[in-house]
Amino acid sequence: MSTQASRSAARLMLSPAVLLLLVWMIVPLALTLWFSVQRYNLLTPDRSGFVWFANYAAFVTSPAFWLAILNTLLLVGGVLLITVTGGILIALLIDQPLWGQGVVRILVISPFFIMPPVAALIWKNMFFNPSNGLFAEALRGIGLAPFDFLGQAPLASIIVIVAWQWLPFATLILLTALQSLDSERLEAAEMDGANPWNRFRFIMLPHLARAITVVVLIQTIFLLGILVEILVTTNGGPGSESTTLTFLVYKEAILDSDVGTAAAGGVVAVILANIVAIFLMRAIGKNLDA
Protein backbone atom coordinates (compact mmCIF):
# COMPACT_ATOMS: atom_id res chain seq x y z
CA MET A 1 0.00 0.00 0.00
CA SER A 2 2.94 2.32 -0.43
CA THR A 3 1.62 4.52 -3.18
CA GLN A 4 3.18 7.95 -3.65
CA ALA A 5 0.18 9.59 -1.96
CA SER A 6 0.26 7.39 1.11
CA ARG A 7 4.01 7.90 1.42
CA SER A 8 3.75 11.65 1.63
CA ALA A 9 0.76 11.33 3.96
CA ALA A 10 2.82 9.04 6.15
CA ARG A 11 5.61 11.56 6.30
CA LEU A 12 3.13 14.24 7.28
CA MET A 13 1.70 12.06 10.05
CA LEU A 14 5.15 11.33 11.36
CA SER A 15 6.50 14.86 11.36
CA PRO A 16 4.95 16.28 14.57
CA ALA A 17 6.40 13.47 16.70
CA VAL A 18 9.79 13.65 15.00
CA LEU A 19 10.05 17.44 15.09
CA LEU A 20 9.06 17.65 18.76
CA LEU A 21 11.58 15.02 19.81
CA LEU A 22 14.24 16.65 17.66
CA VAL A 23 13.73 20.01 19.37
CA TRP A 24 13.52 18.33 22.79
CA MET A 25 16.86 16.67 22.17
CA ILE A 26 18.87 19.27 20.27
CA VAL A 27 18.02 22.54 22.04
CA PRO A 28 18.98 21.45 25.58
CA LEU A 29 22.02 19.52 24.34
CA ALA A 30 23.29 22.48 22.34
CA LEU A 31 22.78 24.78 25.33
CA THR A 32 24.55 22.31 27.63
CA LEU A 33 27.52 22.13 25.27
CA TRP A 34 27.59 25.94 25.04
CA PHE A 35 27.44 26.43 28.82
CA SER A 36 30.10 23.78 29.34
CA VAL A 37 32.74 25.98 27.71
CA GLN A 38 31.57 29.19 29.40
CA ARG A 39 32.31 30.74 32.75
CA TYR A 40 28.75 30.86 34.08
CA ASN A 41 28.08 31.03 37.78
CA LEU A 42 24.73 32.36 38.95
CA LEU A 43 26.44 33.80 42.04
CA THR A 44 28.90 35.88 39.97
CA PRO A 45 26.91 36.74 36.83
CA ASP A 46 29.21 39.62 35.82
CA ARG A 47 32.14 37.27 35.21
CA SER A 48 31.46 35.49 31.95
CA GLY A 49 33.15 34.46 28.71
CA PHE A 50 34.83 31.46 27.13
CA VAL A 51 36.88 29.25 29.38
CA TRP A 52 37.06 26.36 26.89
CA PHE A 53 37.82 23.16 28.78
CA ALA A 54 38.44 24.68 32.21
CA ASN A 55 34.99 23.55 33.38
CA TYR A 56 35.71 19.98 32.34
CA ALA A 57 39.05 20.13 34.12
CA ALA A 58 37.38 21.56 37.22
CA PHE A 59 34.69 18.90 37.21
CA VAL A 60 37.01 15.96 36.63
CA THR A 61 39.60 17.10 39.18
CA SER A 62 37.07 18.00 41.89
CA PRO A 63 37.71 15.82 44.95
CA ALA A 64 34.29 14.22 44.74
CA PHE A 65 34.54 13.20 41.07
CA TRP A 66 36.29 9.84 41.34
CA LEU A 67 34.34 8.94 44.45
CA ALA A 68 31.16 9.82 42.52
CA ILE A 69 32.21 7.56 39.64
CA LEU A 70 32.96 4.74 42.08
CA ASN A 71 29.66 5.28 43.90
CA THR A 72 27.77 5.28 40.59
CA LEU A 73 29.38 1.96 39.64
CA LEU A 74 28.64 0.49 43.07
CA LEU A 75 25.04 1.68 43.01
CA VAL A 76 24.33 0.41 39.50
CA GLY A 77 26.32 -2.81 39.98
CA GLY A 78 24.90 -3.55 43.44
CA VAL A 79 21.30 -2.98 42.39
CA LEU A 80 21.74 -5.04 39.22
CA LEU A 81 23.30 -7.92 41.16
CA ILE A 82 20.48 -7.97 43.72
CA THR A 83 17.62 -7.51 41.27
CA VAL A 84 18.78 -9.97 38.61
CA THR A 85 19.72 -12.74 41.06
CA GLY A 86 16.67 -12.11 43.22
CA GLY A 87 14.48 -11.73 40.14
CA ILE A 88 15.53 -15.11 38.73
CA LEU A 89 14.99 -16.88 42.07
CA ILE A 90 11.59 -15.28 42.69
CA ALA A 91 10.46 -15.84 39.08
CA LEU A 92 11.39 -19.53 39.36
CA LEU A 93 9.47 -19.76 42.64
CA ILE A 94 6.32 -17.99 41.42
CA ASP A 95 6.32 -20.02 38.22
CA GLN A 96 5.82 -23.21 40.26
CA PRO A 97 2.28 -24.48 40.82
CA LEU A 98 0.94 -22.76 43.94
CA TRP A 99 -2.23 -21.47 45.53
CA GLY A 100 -3.03 -17.78 45.19
CA GLN A 101 -0.58 -17.10 42.38
CA GLY A 102 -2.46 -13.97 41.30
CA VAL A 103 -2.22 -12.35 44.73
CA VAL A 104 1.44 -13.34 45.06
CA ARG A 105 2.17 -11.62 41.75
CA ILE A 106 0.35 -8.49 42.83
CA LEU A 107 2.28 -8.33 46.11
CA VAL A 108 5.62 -8.86 44.37
CA ILE A 109 5.01 -6.26 41.66
CA SER A 110 3.70 -3.56 44.03
CA PRO A 111 6.93 -1.70 44.94
CA PHE A 112 7.39 -0.77 41.29
CA PHE A 113 4.38 1.54 41.44
CA ILE A 114 5.54 3.49 44.48
CA MET A 115 6.75 6.95 43.50
CA PRO A 116 10.47 7.43 44.37
CA PRO A 117 10.04 10.09 47.09
CA VAL A 118 7.48 7.92 48.92
CA ALA A 119 9.73 4.87 48.74
CA ALA A 120 12.70 6.87 50.01
CA LEU A 121 10.74 8.44 52.88
CA ILE A 122 9.17 5.15 54.01
CA TRP A 123 12.57 3.45 54.16
CA LYS A 124 14.31 6.43 55.70
CA ASN A 125 11.84 6.96 58.52
CA MET A 126 10.14 3.68 59.26
CA PHE A 127 13.02 1.27 58.64
CA PHE A 128 16.42 2.99 58.74
CA ASN A 129 15.72 5.51 61.50
CA PRO A 130 18.30 4.71 64.23
CA SER A 131 16.02 5.51 67.17
CA ASN A 132 12.61 4.13 66.25
CA GLY A 133 12.92 2.50 62.83
CA LEU A 134 11.91 -1.14 62.51
CA PHE A 135 15.49 -2.26 61.87
CA ALA A 136 16.61 -0.54 65.07
CA GLU A 137 13.78 -2.33 66.89
CA ALA A 138 14.85 -5.64 65.44
CA LEU A 139 18.47 -5.07 66.46
CA ARG A 140 17.39 -4.10 69.98
CA GLY A 141 15.18 -7.17 70.01
CA ILE A 142 18.17 -9.46 69.60
CA GLY A 143 20.25 -7.47 72.07
CA LEU A 144 22.38 -5.44 69.64
CA ALA A 145 22.98 -1.70 69.58
CA PRO A 146 20.92 0.27 67.03
CA PHE A 147 22.80 1.11 63.84
CA ASP A 148 22.58 4.41 61.97
CA PHE A 149 22.13 2.90 58.51
CA LEU A 150 21.96 6.13 56.47
CA GLY A 151 24.78 7.71 58.48
CA GLN A 152 27.17 4.77 58.73
CA ALA A 153 26.43 2.91 55.48
CA PRO A 154 24.70 5.51 53.28
CA LEU A 155 25.43 3.99 49.89
CA ALA A 156 24.52 0.45 50.94
CA SER A 157 21.26 1.75 52.41
CA ILE A 158 20.41 3.56 49.18
CA ILE A 159 21.24 0.40 47.23
CA VAL A 160 18.69 -1.46 49.39
CA ILE A 161 15.99 1.13 48.67
CA VAL A 162 16.62 1.23 44.93
CA ALA A 163 16.92 -2.56 44.67
CA TRP A 164 13.55 -2.85 46.43
CA GLN A 165 12.05 -0.51 43.81
CA TRP A 166 13.49 -2.43 40.85
CA LEU A 167 13.24 -6.04 42.02
CA PRO A 168 9.60 -6.26 40.81
CA PHE A 169 10.56 -5.07 37.34
CA ALA A 170 13.28 -7.72 36.98
CA THR A 171 11.03 -10.41 38.45
CA LEU A 172 8.09 -9.59 36.18
CA ILE A 173 10.14 -9.55 32.99
CA LEU A 174 12.04 -12.74 33.86
CA LEU A 175 8.75 -14.41 34.82
CA THR A 176 7.22 -13.41 31.48
CA ALA A 177 10.22 -14.84 29.66
CA LEU A 178 10.14 -18.01 31.77
CA GLN A 179 6.49 -18.59 30.95
CA SER A 180 7.24 -18.51 27.24
CA LEU A 181 9.59 -21.47 27.69
CA ASP A 182 8.38 -24.59 25.95
CA SER A 183 7.52 -27.01 28.77
CA GLU A 184 8.05 -30.01 26.49
CA ARG A 185 11.75 -29.30 26.36
CA LEU A 186 11.92 -29.38 30.14
CA GLU A 187 9.94 -32.60 30.31
CA ALA A 188 12.14 -34.20 27.68
CA ALA A 189 15.23 -33.21 29.65
CA GLU A 190 13.66 -34.53 32.82
CA MET A 191 12.94 -37.87 31.17
CA ASP A 192 16.51 -38.00 29.91
CA GLY A 193 17.54 -37.79 33.54
CA ALA A 194 18.70 -34.15 33.78
CA ASN A 195 18.63 -33.00 37.42
CA PRO A 196 16.99 -29.68 38.41
CA TRP A 197 20.28 -27.79 38.40
CA ASN A 198 21.16 -28.98 34.92
CA ARG A 199 17.66 -28.19 33.66
CA PHE A 200 18.11 -24.66 35.01
CA ARG A 201 21.68 -24.27 33.78
CA PHE A 202 21.32 -25.66 30.28
CA ILE A 203 17.69 -24.96 29.34
CA MET A 204 16.23 -22.15 31.43
CA LEU A 205 19.26 -19.87 31.72
CA PRO A 206 19.99 -19.78 27.97
CA HIS A 207 16.29 -19.13 27.36
CA LEU A 208 16.38 -16.24 29.85
CA ALA A 209 19.56 -14.75 28.40
CA ARG A 210 17.85 -12.14 26.27
CA ALA A 211 15.42 -11.11 29.00
CA ILE A 212 18.34 -10.74 31.42
CA THR A 213 20.19 -8.56 28.90
CA VAL A 214 17.14 -6.35 28.48
CA VAL A 215 16.65 -6.07 32.26
CA VAL A 216 20.29 -5.14 32.79
CA LEU A 217 20.36 -2.52 30.06
CA ILE A 218 17.03 -0.85 30.81
CA GLN A 219 17.70 -0.77 34.52
CA THR A 220 21.16 0.68 33.91
CA ILE A 221 19.65 3.60 32.01
CA PHE A 222 17.22 4.36 34.84
CA LEU A 223 19.77 3.69 37.59
CA LEU A 224 22.30 6.11 36.11
CA GLY A 225 19.69 8.82 36.61
CA ILE A 226 18.80 8.04 40.25
CA LEU A 227 18.54 11.33 42.09
CA VAL A 228 15.44 11.73 44.24
CA GLU A 229 16.23 8.72 46.44
CA ILE A 230 19.60 10.28 47.32
CA LEU A 231 18.17 13.77 47.70
CA VAL A 232 15.49 12.62 50.15
CA THR A 233 17.62 10.26 52.24
CA THR A 234 21.25 11.41 52.54
CA ASN A 235 21.63 14.48 50.31
CA GLY A 236 24.80 12.85 48.98
CA GLY A 237 26.46 12.63 52.39
CA PRO A 238 27.87 12.26 54.87
CA GLY A 239 30.64 14.13 53.04
CA SER A 240 30.38 12.75 49.53
CA GLU A 241 29.97 9.14 50.59
CA SER A 242 26.69 8.66 48.75
CA THR A 243 27.26 11.17 45.94
CA THR A 244 26.84 9.68 42.47
CA LEU A 245 27.72 11.32 39.17
CA THR A 246 24.11 12.43 38.69
CA PHE A 247 23.95 13.87 42.18
CA LEU A 248 27.29 15.66 41.68
CA VAL A 249 26.00 17.39 38.55
CA TYR A 250 22.81 18.32 40.38
CA LYS A 251 24.83 19.67 43.30
CA GLU A 252 27.04 21.84 41.06
CA ALA A 253 24.01 23.28 39.29
CA ILE A 254 21.50 23.76 42.11
CA LEU A 255 23.48 23.96 45.35
CA ASP A 256 26.63 25.66 44.02
CA SER A 257 24.92 27.60 41.20
CA ASP A 258 27.88 26.78 38.96
CA VAL A 259 26.13 26.30 35.63
CA GLY A 260 29.36 25.99 33.62
CA THR A 261 30.85 23.15 35.66
CA ALA A 262 27.47 21.44 35.94
CA ALA A 263 27.10 21.56 32.16
CA ALA A 264 30.54 19.99 31.72
CA GLY A 265 29.50 17.27 34.17
CA GLY A 266 26.28 16.88 32.22
CA VAL A 267 28.22 16.26 29.02
CA VAL A 268 30.26 13.59 30.84
CA ALA A 269 26.98 11.99 32.00
CA VAL A 270 25.56 12.08 28.46
CA ILE A 271 28.66 10.34 27.11
CA LEU A 272 28.42 7.60 29.74
CA ALA A 273 24.69 7.12 29.10
CA ASN A 274 25.35 6.86 25.38
CA ILE A 275 27.86 4.08 25.83
CA VAL A 276 25.17 2.07 27.62
CA ALA A 277 22.58 3.12 25.07
CA ILE A 278 24.57 1.72 22.15
CA PHE A 279 24.53 -1.73 23.73
CA LEU A 280 20.81 -1.50 24.49
CA MET A 281 19.92 -0.42 20.96
CA ARG A 282 21.81 -3.38 19.56
CA ALA A 283 19.98 -5.80 21.82
CA ILE A 284 16.57 -4.36 21.01
CA GLY A 285 17.30 -3.68 17.33
CA LYS A 286 18.16 -7.32 16.77
CA ASN A 287 14.78 -8.21 18.13
CA LEU A 288 12.91 -5.96 15.71
CA ASP A 289 13.78 -8.21 12.79
CA ALA A 290 12.57 -11.33 14.57
Add this chain to the structure above:
Amino acid sequence: MARAVSTQRKAVNTALAWGVALLIAFPILWTFLTSFKPEPQAVASPPVWFGFDWTVRNYVDVQRQRDYFDYFWNSVVLALGSTALGLVIAIPAAWSMAFVPGAKTKDLLMWMLSTKMMPGVAVLVPIYLVFVWLGLLDTRIGLVVVLMLINLPIIVWMLYTYFREIPGEILEAARMDGASLGREILYVLTPMAIPGIASTVLLNIILAWNEAFWTIVLTTTNAAPLTKFISGFSSPQGLFYAKLSAASTMAIAPILIMGWFSQKQLVRGLTFGAVK
Protein backbone atom coordinates in the same frame (compact mmCIF):
# COMPACT_ATOMS: atom_id res chain seq x y z
CA MET B 1 4.70 -25.35 32.87
CA ALA B 2 1.60 -27.00 34.18
CA ARG B 3 3.00 -30.24 35.44
CA ALA B 4 1.39 -32.58 37.88
CA VAL B 5 2.97 -32.16 41.30
CA SER B 6 2.11 -33.56 44.66
CA THR B 7 -0.13 -31.54 46.94
CA GLN B 8 2.63 -31.58 49.49
CA ARG B 9 5.07 -29.90 47.12
CA LYS B 10 2.46 -27.38 46.10
CA ALA B 11 1.93 -26.50 49.75
CA VAL B 12 5.66 -25.92 50.25
CA ASN B 13 5.81 -23.75 47.12
CA THR B 14 2.80 -21.78 48.30
CA ALA B 15 4.26 -21.14 51.75
CA LEU B 16 7.60 -20.05 50.28
CA ALA B 17 6.10 -17.83 47.61
CA TRP B 18 3.70 -16.14 50.05
CA GLY B 19 6.56 -15.57 52.49
CA VAL B 20 8.70 -13.88 49.84
CA ALA B 21 5.79 -11.88 48.45
CA LEU B 22 4.73 -10.58 51.87
CA LEU B 23 8.33 -9.65 52.65
CA ILE B 24 8.65 -7.65 49.42
CA ALA B 25 5.33 -5.88 49.94
CA PHE B 26 5.94 -5.42 53.67
CA PRO B 27 7.03 -1.75 53.54
CA ILE B 28 3.80 -0.91 51.72
CA LEU B 29 1.61 -2.99 54.03
CA TRP B 30 3.33 -1.51 57.08
CA THR B 31 2.79 2.03 55.78
CA PHE B 32 -0.87 1.25 55.20
CA LEU B 33 -1.21 -0.14 58.72
CA THR B 34 0.66 2.78 60.28
CA SER B 35 -1.62 5.27 58.55
CA PHE B 36 -4.46 4.11 60.86
CA LYS B 37 -2.46 4.41 64.08
CA PRO B 38 -2.59 7.29 66.53
CA GLU B 39 0.80 9.07 66.35
CA PRO B 40 2.14 7.78 69.71
CA GLN B 41 1.41 4.18 68.74
CA ALA B 42 3.03 4.71 65.34
CA VAL B 43 6.41 5.08 67.05
CA ALA B 44 5.74 2.70 69.95
CA SER B 45 8.57 0.41 71.02
CA PRO B 46 8.15 -2.50 70.56
CA PRO B 47 6.06 -1.88 67.41
CA VAL B 48 2.30 -2.42 67.65
CA TRP B 49 1.01 -4.81 64.98
CA PHE B 50 -2.77 -4.85 64.99
CA GLY B 51 -3.82 -4.14 68.57
CA PHE B 52 -3.88 -0.37 68.32
CA ASP B 53 -6.71 2.16 68.46
CA TRP B 54 -7.67 2.24 64.78
CA THR B 55 -8.38 5.76 63.58
CA VAL B 56 -8.86 7.66 60.33
CA ARG B 57 -7.78 10.91 61.98
CA ASN B 58 -4.52 10.97 60.06
CA TYR B 59 -6.36 11.04 56.75
CA VAL B 60 -8.67 13.77 58.02
CA ASP B 61 -5.65 15.76 59.23
CA VAL B 62 -3.82 15.42 55.94
CA GLN B 63 -6.98 16.36 54.07
CA ARG B 64 -7.60 19.33 56.31
CA GLN B 65 -4.29 20.85 55.24
CA ARG B 66 -6.20 21.46 52.01
CA ASP B 67 -3.08 21.83 49.90
CA TYR B 68 -3.05 18.07 49.68
CA PHE B 69 -5.87 18.14 47.18
CA ASP B 70 -4.20 20.84 45.13
CA TYR B 71 -1.22 18.53 44.73
CA PHE B 72 -3.45 15.55 44.04
CA TRP B 73 -5.37 17.48 41.41
CA ASN B 74 -2.10 18.60 39.76
CA SER B 75 -0.99 14.95 39.59
CA VAL B 76 -4.25 14.04 37.88
CA VAL B 77 -4.03 16.91 35.40
CA LEU B 78 -0.37 16.22 34.56
CA ALA B 79 -0.85 12.47 34.13
CA LEU B 80 -4.03 12.72 32.05
CA GLY B 81 -2.96 15.82 30.13
CA SER B 82 0.42 14.47 29.09
CA THR B 83 -1.12 11.13 28.13
CA ALA B 84 -3.85 12.71 25.99
CA LEU B 85 -1.42 15.06 24.26
CA GLY B 86 1.00 12.18 23.71
CA LEU B 87 -1.70 10.03 22.12
CA VAL B 88 -2.75 12.76 19.68
CA ILE B 89 0.84 13.06 18.46
CA ALA B 90 1.78 9.37 18.67
CA ILE B 91 -1.21 7.70 16.97
CA PRO B 92 -0.55 9.23 13.54
CA ALA B 93 3.19 8.59 13.89
CA ALA B 94 2.68 4.95 14.90
CA TRP B 95 0.14 4.48 12.09
CA SER B 96 2.70 5.82 9.66
CA MET B 97 5.48 3.52 10.84
CA ALA B 98 3.31 0.43 11.16
CA PHE B 99 1.44 0.63 7.85
CA VAL B 100 3.69 2.64 5.53
CA PRO B 101 7.13 1.51 6.67
CA GLY B 102 10.06 2.99 4.78
CA ALA B 103 13.74 2.15 4.65
CA LYS B 104 14.36 4.49 7.54
CA THR B 105 11.51 3.40 9.83
CA LYS B 106 13.66 1.18 11.99
CA ASP B 107 16.35 3.84 12.40
CA LEU B 108 13.67 6.35 13.30
CA LEU B 109 12.25 4.09 16.01
CA MET B 110 15.74 3.57 17.38
CA TRP B 111 16.44 7.27 17.37
CA MET B 112 13.20 7.99 19.25
CA LEU B 113 14.25 5.44 21.83
CA SER B 114 17.64 7.12 22.14
CA THR B 115 16.08 10.43 23.20
CA LYS B 116 14.83 8.58 26.27
CA MET B 117 18.40 7.91 27.32
CA MET B 118 19.42 11.50 27.77
CA PRO B 119 20.10 11.90 31.50
CA GLY B 120 17.69 14.51 32.84
CA VAL B 121 20.25 16.07 35.09
CA ALA B 122 22.54 16.77 32.12
CA VAL B 123 20.00 19.07 30.51
CA LEU B 124 18.47 20.37 33.74
CA VAL B 125 19.94 23.86 33.55
CA PRO B 126 19.10 24.52 29.88
CA ILE B 127 15.53 23.28 30.32
CA TYR B 128 15.20 25.33 33.48
CA LEU B 129 16.43 28.46 31.71
CA VAL B 130 14.18 27.86 28.70
CA PHE B 131 11.27 27.53 31.13
CA VAL B 132 12.25 30.82 32.76
CA TRP B 133 12.48 32.59 29.38
CA LEU B 134 9.13 31.26 28.24
CA GLY B 135 7.45 31.88 31.60
CA LEU B 136 6.60 28.19 31.92
CA LEU B 137 8.18 27.59 35.32
CA ASP B 138 5.68 26.13 37.79
CA THR B 139 2.90 25.98 35.18
CA ARG B 140 0.85 22.88 34.42
CA ILE B 141 1.08 23.40 30.68
CA GLY B 142 4.89 23.43 30.80
CA LEU B 143 5.02 20.20 32.77
CA VAL B 144 2.37 18.52 30.63
CA VAL B 145 4.60 19.19 27.61
CA VAL B 146 7.76 17.93 29.35
CA LEU B 147 6.09 14.75 30.64
CA MET B 148 4.59 14.16 27.20
CA LEU B 149 8.01 14.51 25.55
CA ILE B 150 9.66 12.17 28.06
CA ASN B 151 7.10 9.43 27.45
CA LEU B 152 6.42 10.05 23.75
CA PRO B 153 8.99 7.46 22.61
CA ILE B 154 7.37 4.80 24.82
CA ILE B 155 3.88 5.69 23.56
CA VAL B 156 4.97 5.57 19.91
CA TRP B 157 6.78 2.27 20.46
CA MET B 158 3.91 0.60 22.26
CA LEU B 159 1.33 1.75 19.72
CA TYR B 160 3.64 0.66 16.92
CA THR B 161 3.91 -2.88 18.30
CA TYR B 162 0.10 -3.06 18.74
CA PHE B 163 -0.68 -1.55 15.32
CA ARG B 164 1.64 -4.03 13.61
CA GLU B 165 -0.63 -6.83 14.78
CA ILE B 166 -3.57 -5.33 12.87
CA PRO B 167 -3.78 -6.54 9.26
CA GLY B 168 -3.14 -3.69 6.83
CA GLU B 169 -5.73 -5.09 4.39
CA ILE B 170 -8.58 -3.91 6.58
CA LEU B 171 -7.33 -0.34 6.43
CA GLU B 172 -6.81 -0.69 2.71
CA ALA B 173 -10.38 -1.88 2.25
CA ALA B 174 -11.61 1.22 4.07
CA ARG B 175 -9.55 3.37 1.77
CA MET B 176 -10.96 1.60 -1.31
CA ASP B 177 -14.39 2.49 -0.01
CA GLY B 178 -13.32 6.12 -0.19
CA ALA B 179 -12.48 6.84 3.45
CA SER B 180 -10.07 9.73 3.88
CA LEU B 181 -6.87 9.14 5.83
CA GLY B 182 -8.16 10.97 8.90
CA ARG B 183 -11.36 8.88 8.88
CA GLU B 184 -9.38 5.73 8.27
CA ILE B 185 -7.31 6.34 11.42
CA LEU B 186 -10.16 7.66 13.54
CA TYR B 187 -12.95 5.25 12.58
CA VAL B 188 -11.19 2.08 11.42
CA LEU B 189 -7.78 1.80 13.07
CA THR B 190 -8.51 3.35 16.47
CA PRO B 191 -11.55 1.19 17.34
CA MET B 192 -9.65 -1.96 16.38
CA ALA B 193 -6.65 -0.93 18.44
CA ILE B 194 -8.63 0.06 21.55
CA PRO B 195 -7.13 -2.67 23.78
CA GLY B 196 -3.61 -1.67 22.74
CA ILE B 197 -4.35 2.03 23.16
CA ALA B 198 -5.89 1.38 26.58
CA SER B 199 -2.75 -0.47 27.67
CA THR B 200 -0.59 2.36 26.43
CA VAL B 201 -2.71 4.92 28.27
CA LEU B 202 -2.54 2.92 31.49
CA LEU B 203 1.24 2.57 31.45
CA ASN B 204 1.73 6.19 30.49
CA ILE B 205 -0.46 7.45 33.33
CA ILE B 206 1.58 5.36 35.78
CA LEU B 207 4.88 6.66 34.42
CA ALA B 208 3.69 10.28 34.41
CA TRP B 209 2.20 10.01 37.92
CA ASN B 210 5.44 8.67 39.39
CA GLU B 211 7.85 10.88 37.44
CA ALA B 212 9.90 12.48 40.19
CA PHE B 213 12.65 14.50 38.56
CA TRP B 214 11.14 17.16 36.31
CA THR B 215 8.00 17.43 38.43
CA ILE B 216 10.17 18.31 41.42
CA VAL B 217 12.72 20.64 39.85
CA LEU B 218 10.35 22.58 37.57
CA THR B 219 7.59 23.31 40.10
CA THR B 220 7.25 25.26 43.33
CA THR B 221 3.57 25.46 44.31
CA ASN B 222 1.05 26.17 41.54
CA ALA B 223 1.77 23.14 39.36
CA ALA B 224 3.36 20.92 42.03
CA PRO B 225 2.06 17.33 42.01
CA LEU B 226 2.19 14.69 44.73
CA THR B 227 5.85 13.85 44.09
CA LYS B 228 6.68 17.39 45.18
CA PHE B 229 4.26 17.26 48.12
CA ILE B 230 5.78 14.07 49.47
CA SER B 231 9.41 15.01 48.90
CA GLY B 232 8.72 18.27 50.72
CA PHE B 233 7.66 16.34 53.80
CA SER B 234 10.38 17.57 56.13
CA SER B 235 12.12 14.91 58.13
CA PRO B 236 9.50 13.96 60.73
CA GLN B 237 11.94 12.35 63.19
CA GLY B 238 9.40 10.10 64.82
CA LEU B 239 6.67 12.66 65.33
CA PHE B 240 4.54 12.35 62.24
CA TYR B 241 4.90 8.78 61.05
CA ALA B 242 1.18 8.18 61.01
CA LYS B 243 0.48 11.32 59.01
CA LEU B 244 3.38 10.60 56.66
CA SER B 245 1.90 7.12 56.17
CA ALA B 246 -1.56 8.49 55.47
CA ALA B 247 -0.22 11.00 52.94
CA SER B 248 1.93 8.29 51.31
CA THR B 249 -1.04 5.94 51.09
CA MET B 250 -3.13 8.61 49.42
CA ALA B 251 -0.31 9.42 46.99
CA ILE B 252 0.30 5.82 45.89
CA ALA B 253 -3.10 4.12 46.20
CA PRO B 254 -4.66 5.19 42.87
CA ILE B 255 -1.60 4.27 40.85
CA LEU B 256 -0.97 1.05 42.76
CA ILE B 257 -4.44 -0.17 41.87
CA MET B 258 -4.00 0.82 38.23
CA GLY B 259 -0.62 -0.87 38.24
CA TRP B 260 -2.03 -4.21 39.30
CA PHE B 261 -4.13 -4.23 36.15
CA SER B 262 -1.23 -3.36 33.88
CA GLN B 263 1.32 -6.12 34.53
CA LYS B 264 1.38 -7.42 30.95
CA GLN B 265 1.51 -3.98 29.37
CA LEU B 266 4.28 -3.00 31.73
CA VAL B 267 6.53 -5.73 30.38
CA ARG B 268 5.78 -4.86 26.79
CA GLY B 269 6.04 -1.10 27.23
CA LEU B 270 9.17 -0.98 29.30
CA THR B 271 11.12 -3.46 27.21
CA PHE B 272 10.10 -1.73 23.98
CA GLY B 273 8.54 -4.92 22.74
CA ALA B 274 11.70 -6.97 23.31
CA VAL B 275 9.97 -9.22 25.86
CA LYS B 276 6.29 -10.04 25.43
